[in-house]
Every structure is written in structure tokens, then in C-alpha cells.
Amino acid sequence: MDNEPIISLRGIRNQFGAQVVHDNLDLDVWRGEVLGVVGGSGTGKSVLLRTIVGLLRPRAGSVFLFGQDALAATEEERAMIDRRTGVMFQDGALFSSLTVRENIEVPMRAIDGLTPDLRRALADLKISMSGLAWSAGDKYPSELSGGMRKRAGLARALALDPEIVFLDEPTAGLDPIGASAFDALIKALSRQLGLTVFLVTHDLDTLHATCDRIAVLAEKRVLVSGTMQDMLNVDHPWVHEYFHGPRARAAMAAKDRND
Amino acid sequence: MNGAASSLLQIEVSEQDTGSRIRLAGSLSVQTLSRLDAALRALPTRPTRLDLSAVTRLDTAGAWAIVMLQKRMTDAGSLAEIDGANRQQLDLLKTVAAALPEIPPKQVTRPGLSERLATVGRAVAGGVTFLMELTGYLGIFLSRLGRAVLHPREFRLTALVHHCQEVGLRAVPIVSLMAFLIGVVLAFQGSAQLRQFGAEVFVVDLIAISILRELGILLTSIIVAGRTASAFTAAIGSMKMREEIDAMRTLGIDPAMALFVPRILALLLMLPILGLIANVMGLLGGAIMSWIELGISPAMFRTRLIEGTGISHVIVGMVKAPVFAVIIGVVGCHAGMKVGNNAESLGRMTSNAVVTAIFAVIVADALFSIFFAQMEI
Numbered sequence: 001m002d003n004e005p006i007i008s009l010r011g012i013r014n015q016f017g018a019q020v021v022h023d024n025l026d027l028d029v030w031r032g033e034v035l036g037v038v039g040g041s042g043t044g045k046s047v048l049l050r051t052i053v054g055l056l057r058p059r060a061g062s063v064f065l066f067g068q069d070a071l072a073a074t075e076e077e078r079a080m081i082d083r084r085t086g087v088m089f090q091d092g093a094l095f096s097s098l099t100v101r102e103n104i105e106v107p108m109r110a111i112d113g114l115t116p117d118l119r120r121a122l123a124d125l126k127i128s129m130s131g132l133a134w135s136a137g138d139k140y141p142s143e144l145s146g147g148m149r150k151r152a153g154l155a156r157a158l159a160l161d162p163e164i165v166f167l168d169e170p171t172a173g174l175d176p177i178g179a180s181a182f183d184a185l186i187k188a189l190s191r192q193l194g195l196t197v198f199l200v201t202h203d204l205d206t207l208h209a210t211c212d213r214i215a216v217l218a219e220k221r222v223l224v225s226g227t228m229q230d231m232l233n234v235d236h237p238w239v240h241e242y243f244h245g246p247r248a249r250a251a252m253a254a255k256d257r258n259d
Numbered sequence: 260m261n262g263a264a265s266s267l268l269q270i271e272v273s274e275q276d277t278g279s280r281i282r283l284a285g286s287l288s289v290q291t292l293s294r295l296d297a298a299l300r301a302l303p304t305r306p307t308r309l310d311l312s313a314v315t316r317l318d319t320a321g322a323w324a325i326v327m328l329q330k331r332m333t334d335a336g337s338l339a340e341i342d343g344a345n346r347q348q349l350d351l352l353k354t355v356a357a358a359l360p361e362i363p364p365k366q367v368t369r370p371g372l373s374e375r376l377a378t379v380g381r382a383v384a385g386g387v388t389f390l391m392e393l394t395g396y397l398g399i400f401l402s403r404l405g406r407a408v409l410h411p412r413e414f415r416l417t418a419l420v421h422h423c424q425e426v427g428l429r430a431v432p433i434v435s436l437m438a439f440l441i442g443v444v445l446a447f448q449g450s451a452q453l454r455q456f457g458a459e460v461f462v463v464d465l466i467a468i469s470i471l472r473e474l475g476i477l478l479t480s481i482i483v484a485g486r487t488a489s490a491f492t493a494a495i496g497s498m499k500m501r502e503e504i505d506a507m508r509t510l511g512i513d514p515a516m517a518l519f520v521p522r523i524l525a526l527l528l529m530l531p532i533l534g535l536i537a538n539v540m541g542l543l544g545g546a547i548m549s550w551i552e553l554g555i556s557p558a559m560f561r562t563r564l565i566e567g568t569g570i571s572h573v574i575v576g577m578v579k580a581p582v583f584a585v586i587i588g589v590v591g592c593h594a595g596m597k598v599g600n601n602a603e604s605l606g607r608m609t610s611n612a613v614v615t616a617i618f619a620v621i622v623a624d625a626l627f628s629i630f631f632a633q634m635e636i
Contacts (some may be wrong), residue, residue, distance in 0.1 A: 087525060095635055096601065096602070096603050097603075108289070111289060111290060111292075112290075112293075113293035113294070114293055115293065116291060118292060118296060121323070121327075122289070122292075122319075122323060125323050125355065125358060125359065126319070127357040128359065129319065129354070129355070129358040134361070141601075142599070142600075142601040142603060142604070158319075160289050161289055161318035161319055161320060166536065167346065188354065191347070191350070192347060192350045192351040192354055193318060193319065193351065194347070
């Protein structure tokens with residue numbers, strides 16, 4: 001890990017009308033780590049993700065990506081940042097008029113000198129790496145199941161081998177076997193590619209299996225962040241309930257069995 | 260960026276007695292892939308050693324190029340070995356090699372005569388099925404309508420009133436304007452032609468017969484088909500998409516009774532009224548234009564209208580209205596139920612419903628014309 005954080009948020013304030021979602025929120029993400037963001041419903045986990053990737057401009061505060069002020073960046077600088085990040089939306093957000101392979105080729109079109117054959121071969125590789133059958137490449141998103149759409153969404157997010165990938169609820173709606181496979185996939189990719197992963201999740205198994213560090217959103221800010229061990233010792237009612245509830249215990253037992 | 264990217268990668272190839280030696284330095288990434296792949300493809304088939312010790316960044320695209328080189332060399336009976344890679348890079352190379360898709364060669368078959376015939380056959384069978392389904396929906400509507408008469412409690416009067424407002428009342432302005440303009444156009448064009456024969460006064464018959472018999476109800480139906488068939492499909496289709504129809508069935512509510520009957524019945528009640536409004540507005544437009552253009556006073560227009568045009572024309576026109584209404588309603592509801600579970604099919608079925616409804620209305624109108632001509636009405 002470098003000394004400088006790859007993502008750095010300072011004093012973020014997000015507000016919709018009179019409703020304040022984030023107030024004076026600070027967060028650092030280090031290069032190469034997998035950060036899991038948790039929080040109750042309505043604490044603005046997805047809003048935070050949208051703020052970092054530039055879909056939502058915060059009312060106040062600053063967002064630093066790769067050490068660069070993303071809010072003050074020019075359009076070209078922003079495009080460069082976007083090329084170094086990838087986002088997987090909750091339901092994949094695949095373009096419905098394109099096949100899976102064409103979806104993955106979309107970001108590659110921005111690269112000069114990539115021939116259609118190279119693009120196609122790389123897209124097939126990404127499809128295969130994300131755990132889809134190669135034949136899925138010719139299918140349209142409407143022909144895929146929810147889990148397959150998520151995998152295709154991940155393949156598109158990874159199309160340009162970004163340095164940071166943002167995942168919004170990657171395992172929500174997957175069966176337990178598919179979810180575990182997805183966790184393993186994220187972990188393996190982050191290790192082999194030196195990928196930084198920012199993932200928003202509710203899934204305690206995912207937190208145990210993949211995350212190096214966890215950030216808890218509550219009271220309009222990042223309440224605490226640290227390893228799973230740190231979380232278990234936090235003395236805050238919600239955090240305690242979250243990490244010591246019956247589901248948490250089951251997830252921990254599963255983790256211990258696997259280790 | 261791309262200029263900088265290509266300078267990020269250095270490739271040194273040295274040919275030795277024992278084989279090729281390639282020293283790669285810099286970034287092997289998707290940005291530099293086209294150069295790297297071209298350079299590696301140009302290598303001769305002989306034992307090759309790749310030195311990765313000076314590589315600063317290796318991503319899946321770079322790894323793919325190296326794995327493909329190894330695969331090519333192995334297939335050609337040679338070997339490509341890797342030196343100086345760290346563990347992470349070796350891991351990545353292994354993952355990429357394992358993930359390399361095995362794509363079986365595509366079987367390209369030219370469609371023969373029998374397949375072409377089969378395509379035609381499928382299209383015909385599809386058309387017949389479609390007609391049978393429409394007939395089935397008509398049957399469902401009639402049976403539920405009968406049920407509503409026998410069990411009035413199950414009938415949803417509020418829904419009927421709501422749909423009457425949507426289908427009828429809200430369509431009055433557009434239908435009136437359309438009919439008025441058609442009347443104006445007929446008077447204008449008719450007067451220009453009839454003046455040549457000094458038969459200006461027959462413009463009244465022209466307007467009255469064409470509007471009352473054909474244009475009033477046909478054009479109203481076409482506008483309603485565009486407005487209402489699409490609205491039916493969109494409303495029922497989005498309910499189908501969100502599994503609301505399935506939820507109704509599990510709750511013991513009959514979707515046909517709850518959704519089809521109020522909608523189609525509202526059309527059945529409203530389309531004749533809209534047609535009548537269109538007739539009146541068309542005659543009004545024609546009368547005003549005749550007055551301006553030909554100097555036929557409204558009183559003269561009225562006298563000529565009553566003398567020259569039989570009531571049978573109005574009846575012939577109005578008789579078609581209920582038939583058109585049922586066609587539009589059934590087509591709209593059927594298309595709505597055909598929507599799948601994605602937004603794309605909703606859009607496709609909505610536009611299908613409009614095209615089918617308009618087409619069916621025109622076909623029915625043609626059949627009516629033949630029928631009335633044969634019956635000499």
C-alpha cells in the first residue's frame with residue numbers, strides 16, 4: 001500500500017431538499033485494498049458511491065481520486081479518471097440493445113489502435129474471467145438471469161483493467177453458491193490485478209470473505225472504519241447489533257470453517 | 260495520452276543461436292496492447308524467452324497477449340518461457356491462461372430451400388396463431404361481459420367511468436379539430452374541382468357523404484387507435500412486467516374482468532360518440548369553407564344537406580363504430596399481455612399494438628365497404 005490514499009473524501013455534504021444524507025463525511029481508501037461500505041437502509045451508501053464516481057456533485061467538500069481533485073477537474077481530466085475506474089451497478093446496467101460482448105467492447109472503443117479482432121478477443125476473455133460461459137457473449141441482457149447480468153456488468157467494469165472498481169451490492173439477489181463464487185472472484189481479481197475495490201454491500205459473508213477493511217456509515221458520516229476485528233470491538237448500538245446479530249454470528253462461523 | 264502510452268512500452272528483440280530473446284519493459288496494458296500484440300505476432304517460431312523483469316504494470320490485456328504467444332508457440336511445436344516475472348504476474352498469467360475461452364468453430368450453414376420454405380411456413384403459422392389469439396381475447400371479453408351482466412357486483416363501474424373519461428372525453432379536442440380540418444379540406448378541394456363543371460352546389464353532397472359514410476368514423480378510429488391502443492398496451496404491459504397480473508391471479512382477481520372489460524367497454528361506448536362529434540365537426544368545417552369559398556350560405560347548406568343526403572349514410576357510418584372499438588380494444592389488451600419481463604418488449608409491443616390496430620381498422624373498413632356495396636345500401 002502507498003502512503004497516499006487512492007480515494008480521499010473530505011468534508012462531503014450531500015443533501016436532497018431539506019434531507020441531509022451526508023454531513024462532513026471523511027473517508028480514505030488505500031491502493032490495493034478491498035473496502036466494504038455498510039450501513040442501514042437510507043444511510044446513503046449508494047449516494048456515496050455516486051458521489052465518488054462523479055454522478056452526483058456534493059453540496060460541499062472535496063473528492064480526491066488518484067491524488068487529483070475530481071470536482072475541480074476539467075472534462076478531459078475527468079475522462080482520464082473515468083478511464084481508470086470501473087463501476088458495476090446493482091443490476092448490471094447493461095445496454096439492452098447490445099449483446100454482452102458488445103457491452104464489454106463499449107469502453108474499449110475509446111482506446112486507439114485496438115482492432116475489432118483484439119477487442120473481440122479481449123471481451124471474450126473478460127466474459128470467461130467473470131465466470132460466464134463463453135456462449136453468453138452473443139446473448140442480449142434480457143436473455144440473462146440476474147446473476148449472469150451482474151457478472152456481465154462486472155466484466156464491463158473491468159474491460160479496461162481499471163485501478164479502482166466500484167461495486168454496488170455485488171451479491172444482492174444471488175443464490176448462496178453464486179454469491180460465494182462472486183466473492184472469490186472479486187478477491188482473486190483484486191489480488192492479481194492490484195485492484196482497489198470499493199464495494200457497497202449488505203452481505204455479511206461478503207464482508208468476511210473479501211473485505212480488508214470495513215467502513216460503517218451512520219449518523220451522516222463514516223462512523224468507524226477498520227478491519228473486521230476492529231468492528232467487533234466497536235461500542236455503538238447499531239454497529240454492535242450489525243456485527244453481533246444472529247446473521248453475523250452465522251457468517252463468522254462459516255468464515256472460521258473455511259479458514 | 261496514447262502517444263505517452265506507446266512510449267511506456269519498450270520491446271527489445273534479440274535473435275540468438277538458441278532462440279529469440281525478448282525484453283519487455285514498461286507497461287503491458289490495454290493501452291499498449293495493439294503494439295505489443297503486433298510485435299509478438301511477428302516473432303518467428305523458435306524457442307523464445309520473454310524477460311518481464313522490467314515490466315512495471317501488467318494487466319489482463321498484456322497477460323492475454325503473452326498467453327496467446329505461448330499458445331501459438333506450443334501449437335507450432337516450440338516453446339515460449341517467461342523470466343523475471345514476480346509471483347503476482349505469474350498468478351495473473353495463470354488465471355488468464357485458465358480463463359482463455361475455448362471457442363468452438365462456428366458452423367455456418369447456408370439456408371437451403373427447405374429452410375427458406377420453413378421460414379415462410381413459420382411466418383404464416385405465426386400469423387394464424389396471432390389471429391386465433393385475438394379471437395380468443397375477443398371470446399374472453401365477451402364471456403366476462405356476460406358474466407358482468409349476470410353478476411353485476413363483480414363489475415367495476417368506477418374503472419369504466421375512469422376509462423370513459425380517458426378514452427372519450429380527453430379525445431374530444433383532438434378528434435374535433437381533426438374532423439373540422441378534414442371538412443375544410445374536402446370543401447376546398449371539392450369546390451376547386453366542381454367549379455369547372457359549374458356544379459358547385461354538389462360540394463355539399465360530397466362533404467356530407469364522404470364524412471358521414473367513411474371519413475368521420477375511420478379517421479376517428481385511427482386517432483383513437485393511436486391514442487388508446489398504445490395506452491392500453493402500456494398500462495397492461497407495465498403491470499405484466501412488474502408481475503402485477505400474476506399477483507392479481509394469486510389474489511383471486513380475474514385480470515380479464517378487472518382490466519379488459521372496463522377498457523374495451525369504455526371504447527365501445529365512447530367511439531360512437533366520438534364518431535358523432537367528428538361528423539358534426541366535419542360538416543361544420545365543410546359548411547364554413549363552402550360559405551367562404553363558394554358563397555353557399557349556411558341555410559342553403561342545411562337545405563341541400565337534408566334534401567340530398569339520406570339518413571342511411573349516417574347509419575352506415577355509425578354501424579362500424581362498435582366493431583372498430585372492439586378491434587382497437589382487443590388488439591391493445593392482447594399486446595399488453597404479450598409483454599415480457601423487460602422494458603424493451605414493452606416498447607416493442609406498444610408500437611406493434613398501434614400499427615396492428617390501425618391496420619386492422621382499415622381492413623375492417625374495406626370489408627364493410629364491400630359488404631355495403633354488395634347489399635346496395
